[in-house]
Amino acid sequence: MAQKTTMPRATRSPKHCRKARKPCPTSTSRPPCPPSSALGARRAGMASHPHPPMGSAQGPPGAQQAMEEEEEAIGYLDKVLEDEDDSEPGTPTSPGSPFSASEKGERDAGKGLEMRKLVLSGFLASEEIYINQLEALLLPMKPLKATATTSQPVLTLQQIETIFYKIQDIYEIHKEFYDNLCPKVQQWDSNITMGHLFQKLASQLGVYKAFVDNYKIALETAEKCSQSNYQFQKISEELKVKGPKDSKESHTSVTMEALLYKPIDRVTRSTLVLHDLLKHTPSDHPDYPLLQDALRISQNFLSSINEDIDPRRTAVTTPKGETRQLIKDGFLVELSEGSRKLRHVFLFTDVLLCAKLKKTAVGKHQQYDCKWYVPLADLVFPSPEESEHCPQVHVIPDHELEDMKMKISAIKSEVQKEKANKGQSRAIERLKKKMFENEFWLLLNSPAIPFRIHNRNGKSYLFLLSSDYERSEWREAIQKLQKKDLQAFVLSSVELQVLTGSCFKLRTVHNIPVTSNKDDDESPGLYGFLHVIVHSAKGFKQSANLYCTLEVDSFGYFVSKAKTRVFRDTTEPQWNEEFEIELEGSQSLRILCYEKCYDKTKLNKDNNEIVDKIMGKGQIQLDPQAVQTKNWHMDVIEMNGIKVEFSMKFTSRDMSLKRTPSKKQTGVFGVKISVVTKRERSKVPYIVRQCIEEVEKRGIEEVGIYRISGVATDIQALKAVFDANNKDILVMLSDMDINAIAGTLKLYFRELPEPLLTDRLYPAFMEGIALSDPAAKENCMMHLLRSLPDPNLITFLFLLEHLKRVAEKEPINKMSLHNLATVFGPTLLRPSEGESKGHLTLASDIWSHDVMAQVQVLLYYLQHPPISFTELKRNTLYFSTDV
Numbered sequence: 001m002a003q004k005t006t007m008p009r010a011t012r013s014p015k016h017c018r019k020a021r022k023p024c025p026t027s028t029s030r031p032p033c034p035p036s037s038a039l040g041a042r043r044a045g046m047a048s049h050p051h052p053p054m055g056s057a058q059g060p061p062g063a064q065q066a067m068e069e070e071e072e073a074i075g076y077l078d079k080v081l082e083d084e085d086d087s088e089p090g091t092p093t094s095p096g097s098p099f100s101a102s103e104k105g106e107r108d109a110g111k112g113l114e115m116r117k118l119v120l121s122g123f124l125a126s127e128e129i130y131i132n133q134l135e136a137l138l139l140p141m142k143p144l145k146a147t148a149t150t151s152q153p154v155l156t157l158q159q160i161e162t163i164f165y166k167i168q169d170i171y172e173i174h175k176e177f178y179d180n181l182c183p184k185v186q187q188w189d190s191n192i193t194m195g196h197l198f199q200k201l202a203s204q205l206g207v208y209k210a211f212v213d214n215y216k217i218a219l220e221t222a223e224k225c226s227q228s229n230y231q232f233q234k235i236s237e238e239l240k241v242k243g244p245k246d247s248k249e250s251h252t253s254v255t256m257e258a259l260l261y262k263p264i265d266r267v268t269r270s271t272l273v274l275h276d277l278l279k280h281t282p283s284d285h286p287d288y289p290l291l292q293d294a295l296r297i298s299q300n301f302l303s304s305i306n307e308d309i310d311p312r313r314t315a316v317t318t319p320k321g322e323t324r325q326l327i328k329d330g331f332l333v334e335l336s337e338g339s340r341k342l343r344h345v346f347l348f349t350d351v352l353l354c355a356k357l358k359k360t361a362v363g364k365h366q367q368y369d370c371k372w373y374v375p376l377a378d379l380v381f382p383s384p385e386e387s388e389h390c391p392q393v394h395v396i397p398d399h400e401l402e403d404m405k406m407k408i409s410a411i412k413s414e415v416q417k418e419k420a421n422k423g424q425s426r427a428i429e430r431l432k433k434k435m436f437e438n439e440f441w442l443l444l445n446s447p448a449i450p451f452r453i454h455n456r457n458g459k460s461y462l463f464l465l466s467s468d469y470e471r472s473e474w475r476e477a478i479q480k481l482q483k484k485d486l487q488a489f490v491l492s493s494v495e496l497q498v499l500t501g502s503c504f505k506l507r508t509v510h511n512i513p514v515t516s517n518k519d520d521d522e523s524p525g526l527y528g529f530l531h532v533i534v535h536s537a538k539g540f541k542q543s544a545n546l547y548c549t550l551e552v553d554s555f556g557y558f559v560s561k562a563k564t565r566v567f568r569d570t571t572e573p574q575w576n577e578e579f580e581i582e583l584e585g586s587q588s589l590r591i592l593c594y595e596k597c598y599d600k601t602k603l604n605k606d607n608n609e610i611v612d613k614i615m616g617k618g619q620i621q622l623d624p625q626a627v628q629t630k631n632w633h634m635d636v637i638e639m640n641g642i643k644v645e646f647s648m649k650f651t652s653r654d655m656s657l658k659r660t661p662s663k664k665q666t667g668v669f670g671v672k673i674s675v676v677t678k679r680e681r682s683k684v685p686y687i688v689r690q691c692i693e694e695v696e697k698r699g700i701e702e703v704g705i706y707r708i709s710g711v712a713t714d715i716q717a718l719k720a721v722f723d724a725n726n727k728d729i730l731v732m733l734s735d736m737d738i739n740a741i742a743g744t745l746k747l748y749f750r751e752l753p754e755p756l757l758t759d760r761l762y763p764a765f766m767e768g769i770a771l772s773d774p775a776a777k778e779n780c781m782m783h784l785l786r787s788l789p790d791p792n793l794i795t796f797l798f799l800l801e802h803l804k805r806v807a808e809k810e811p812i813n814k815m816s817l818h819n820l821a822t823v824f825g826p827t828l829l830r831p832s833e834g835e836s837k838g839h840l841t842l843a844s845d846i847w848s849h850d851v852m853a854q855v856q857v858l859l860y861y862l863q864h865p866p867i868s869f870t871e872l873k874r875n876t877l878y879f880s881t882d883v
Contacts, residue, residue, distance in 0.1 A: 058269050091496040105483040113279040120185050120194070121440070123273045127178050128244055129268055134171040137164070138243040144235075154231050160219045163256075166211040170263055173204050194291025198274060202294035205301045211263050222256055271298040303621035324499070325349045326506040330470075330478050331513065333447045335393060335462045336371075340444050343371065345463075345475055346503050352453070352653070355503055369511040370500045378456040382477060393464065396445040399818025403440050404851045405555055405584070412651045439514035443556050451475075456488075466557035468549075473615045487763065501751055513556045525553075525585035526622055528652040533578040533632070534564050537593060539642040540571040541792050545596040546615070548644065550579060552573045552586040552622075563711040565737060567595045579713030580743075583622075583650075591637050591644055592617045616642040622650075661753035661831040667723030670751045677791040684791075684798045687722045690733060699738035700805065701812045706823045710743030718744040749827045756792055756828045758855075765829060766850070769857045781860060786872055796828070798867055800861055807862070817862045818855075825855035 019111060042642040141164045148157045155163075176195055184194050211500055226233040236256035243250055281288050328347040333340050334354065346353045355368035415431050423585050447464040451471045454460045465471050491499065534548050551563040561581040567573035582741075594612040608731040616639030662670025668687050676685045721729050722744070733741060749756055757765060760782055768780035803824065807817045861867070 002655045012574045014025060032035060033456075034317050049249075049445075085229070108237070112220070116277060117185065119187050119273060119276045123269075124178070124181060124185055125244065126269065127181075129172065130262060131174055131178055133166060133173065133254070133259050134174065134264050135238045135883040136254065137167050137256070137318070138171060138723065139166070140235050142637065143725050144232075154229060154749075155225055159221055159225055162214070163260075165214045165218055165264075166207055169207045170211065173201065173207065177201050193287050195287030195294070198270075198277075198294040200291045201270065202274075202297040205267065205297060206723065208267055208301070209304075210731070215260070218260055219257060222260070222559060227390055227603065230418070267298065267302060268733060271295065271302055274298060278338075284613075287707060292862060300621075301643060303623070320507045321808070323349075324351070326502075326508070327481065328474070329503075329507050330509045332451075332465065332470075333444055334371075335464055342444055342462065343463075344472075344503070344507070344509075344831070346507070347474070347481075348499075349481060349484075350377070350489075351491075351499075352478065353499065353503070355500060366504060367431075368500050368503045370496055372459075372461065373491065373496070373499075374453065374455045374461075375486070375488050376478060376482050377488040379478065379482070380452050380454045380456060382452055382460075393448070393450065395448050397816060397818070398814070399816055400821075401446055402436055402441065402818065402822050402855075406444070408435055408555065409853075411438065411883050436514060439556060440512065443512065443514060444559050447556075467551055467560070467590070468614065469551060469592060469617050472592075476562070490819065491846060491866050524751040526583045526624060526650060526652075527585060527589045528583055528650060530581045530583050530586070530589065530622070531578060531649050531651065532581060532589070533647045533713075534575045534591070535645040535647065536572065536574045537642055537644045538572055540615070543569045543571050544615070545569065545598075546573045547593045547594055547596060548575065549594065550581060551590040552581060552583055554586060557586075559591060565711075576713070579709040580712050581709060587622055588619055589622055589648070590617065590619045591638060591639075591646065616643070616644075618846040626856050659751065659753055659755075659830075662751075664723070669719055669723055670753060672753055673756065674789060674791045675794060677795075683794045685748075685795065687748055688745065690729065690794055691741050691748075692799070694733050694741050695738065695745070696802065696805065699742065700809050702738050703812070705738070705806060705813050705815055706742045706746065707815065707819060708739050710740035712739060712743075713746060714740035715743045722748075732850065746827055749824070755830055756796055758788060758792065759831050761787060762831050765857050768852055777860075781857075782867075782872065785861075793872075794869055796861075797867055799824075799828075800867070803862060818859060821859035821862055825858040826851055829854040829857055 067096055074583060121537075129592055131247065141160065144155055144160050145157070147154050155206055173455060177200070181194055184192050184197075226236055234245040238253045239256055239257075239259060240251045241254050243252065245786060261454050274291055278288070278291045278295055281291060281805055326346060330345060332345045334341055334343045335341075341356070343356055345354065351373050353373040353468070354371045356371060358367050358369045407428075413436055415428060415435070418428050418431065447466040449461040449465045449468060451465050451474065452460060453463070530552070532550060534550070537546065537548070545566050545568045547566045548564045549560050551558045551560050553559075562579035564577050565573045567575060592614060593616045595615050597612050618637035620635065620637060632649050634645070634647045636644065637644050659670075661672075665675065668676050668685060673685060677683065680686055682689075696707065702708075718732065720741060721732055724877050726732075755762070766782055768777060768784055771777040788796065803820045804817070806813065806815055807820060810816050
């Protein structure tokens with residue numbers, strides 16, 4: 001019975017069963033397995049990495065067949081457990097099953113081992129094909145080297161070294177791996193271990209790094225040599241690849257370009273296989289920690305290599321026999337008929353296709369429905385000033401987005417608690433479903449950057465993106481393809497059906513980018529503060545006004561967090577500016593370099609902003625091991641020939657929560673507010689008055705004031721001047737960037753040894769804001785203000801009126817009362833270290849109930865009619881609870 005149920009129904013003939021048990025792992029005649037969409041769901045965790053090509057136009061048919069069969073086999077593994085429940089009529093599956101727990105455990109263990117073998121067999125078959133491909137690539141190398149020293153060389157030694165760089169090393173690594181793994185799979189038994197082989201393979205990825213770094217130059221060199229040397233052109237166009245042992249085809253012809261791509265594809269494939277092996281390996285198996293280590297190394301490697309190298313050798317053939325490759329795909333929000341719709345957009349070599357997933361019955365193969373397509377020959381980008389005025393985009397207020405983030409974080413905390421308490425899986429699934437709905441809403445409503453596409457035939461389409469980075473990526477990818485000689489065309493209904501049908505198989509992005517789609521074992525990202533110094537940039541061909549912006553991912557989309565000053569008329573800007581960026585489960589940092597445009601005629605009608613030109617962009621993964629050190633980590637990011645030098649270090653959330661009193665009581669930072677006001681003989685500290693005055697003078701209309709990070713080095717300089725009570729404070733303030741002044745004010749309140757609204761009253765503020773009855777809440781909240789020490793209360797009221805004045809300029813500065821409460825709430829209320837122990841249980845508690853309440857307390861006072869210190873002290877309040 002158990003043997004039967006491990007096979008899909010469609011293949012339960014004795015003939016197929018015999019084939020499945022055939023010992024040779026390299027056979028490509030394994031039983032066909034039903035495709036599974038579960039594979040895509042699992043792989044979405046690696047969405048940032050290129051997906052292995054499914055149907056390489058240039059790859060050998062034998063290889064393609066093996067790859068497809070391996071895909072099916074891996075997908076089948078996930079499906080087989082689902083099929084188990086209805087596999088045989090009368091098989092007991094209810095809680096009252098007559099099978100004992102031990103029998104069931106044995107059956108599951110046996111199934112897991114069978115699955116491990118299936119995964120390994122499929123991988124071994126493709127490994128044999130890969131080795132054959134590497135051999136085919138190496139075959140012409142020796143004769144080419146031999147002619148290089150003669151009077152009539154085909155290529156120079158330098159050219160040969162460049163084109164075939166590291167291929168020999170990669171071949172030897174995989175040959176050794178294959179030779180060691182093959183006998184283990186052929187002589188399979190339940191105690192077999194092979195984790196050390198995968199660990200060793202992963203530890204040799206340095207060779208692949210060298211290959212990847214050289215990949216573009218290798219391709220360019222091969223192309224130039226083909227153009228200038230007919231002999232080499234003939235060699236590179238038809239390399240012979242041996243077919244697998246059991247294949248009817250002895251050889252297939254493949255181009256050198258296609259073969260040079262294979263090593264890049266291979267690391268992704270190996271990583272996916274490790275993912276599957278780990279899933280079907282018991283945690284107490286000796287292989288488990290080794291496979292886990294190998295997977296970690298492989299994933300880190302994939303994260304670190306530049307995604308630009310992936311030319312996506314995935315293709316579909318049209319009925320006319322033309323090859324159409326998929327270049328790029330991803331989820332975008334389209335503004336259609338006045339509402340936001342999530343679309344899956346596919347960029348092929350000659351056409352842009354916008355699709356959505358059809359609703360299908362459970363178990364049915366998913367398909368896409370084409371909403372529209374534009375041949376690239378007909379596609380144009382209207383310039384901002386040319387574009388007709390589009391329908392008004394309804395922008396969701398920031399406070400609604402922030403509220404949704406808080407809801408998501410609260411659900412995340414509940415999921416973690418349920419898991420920790422071994423709660424019911426049904427309850428966890430219900431929470432996850434709710435979390436997905438909320439994350440989906442956020443994904444749909446957060447983008448606000450317009451990206452318009454126009455068809456020469458008259459129809460326009462508008463996407464909304466969350467980052468200039470994506471807009472630039474899509475635009476560049478399309479424009480690069482448009483440089484080729486493209487023809488306009490109209491697809492017949494059959495051609496459109498074939499093309500749309502290919503999308504499901506060719507897609508490289510499988511799942512909507514929300515955290516509820518991630519596996520439990522995937523990185524939750526970093527929570528805390530990332531300190532980044534943007535040093536300088538090189539590689540500009542002519543002088544320009546240059547600046548950089550920094551973005552990090554948060555809740556499935558990217559947010560701009562900081563901006564350097566504009567360095568005018570230079571080819572080598574030296575910013576040397578430091579920023580403190582708050583991370584909310586972030587995994588990537590992006591740096592974009594812009595040329596500042598001062599031409600007011602270039603207004604974008606979609607959002608009424610002047611469009612600056614992107615000079616370059618780059619992204620790096622935030623590896624917790626590399627970042628979480630006390631020392632600065634220096635790096636260089638390359639973008640379109642431009643190199644930007646920067647340094648970074650990370651402070652975890654719990655470390656940044658500490659309020660440490662200053663040892664020097666002569667300064668103002670880290671010193672009690674009562675001590676400072678007494679020494680200054682003032683009601684409000686001088687630093688608070690001066691910073692607020694300067695912001696109101698020239699920063700009240702600054703977009704994102706108090707939200708955009710100031711330069712950390714400028715903030716530290718201002719801190720030192722205020723601490724020393726320097727006479728040049730006013731001169732320095734007038735010259736300083738306004739975001740640095742705003743940052744200094746925030747830092748002052750953050751570094752107070754106890755919060756402005758005091759540790760003693762903190763629990764009462766939390767209880768007061770939770771009251772439902774408006775009158776009781778008003779009584780309580782006003783009584784709590786009256787209970788504050790006078791210096792704290794007067795300073796708080798002074799700050800409150802200032803923040804209200806800032807919010808009055810919301811149409812210009814985009815800072816609502818809610819935005820300001822989000823920025824200042826935790827700063828003014830967060831308890832000092834001794835009081836906050838036990839408050840922070842999870843990294844994601846950055847959006848915890850405590851933080852939500854802190855924001856709500858400040859928002860309550862910001863929305864309240866003006867509060868006078870004198871009136872407050874004079875009024876009697878009927879409030880019985882002691883605080």
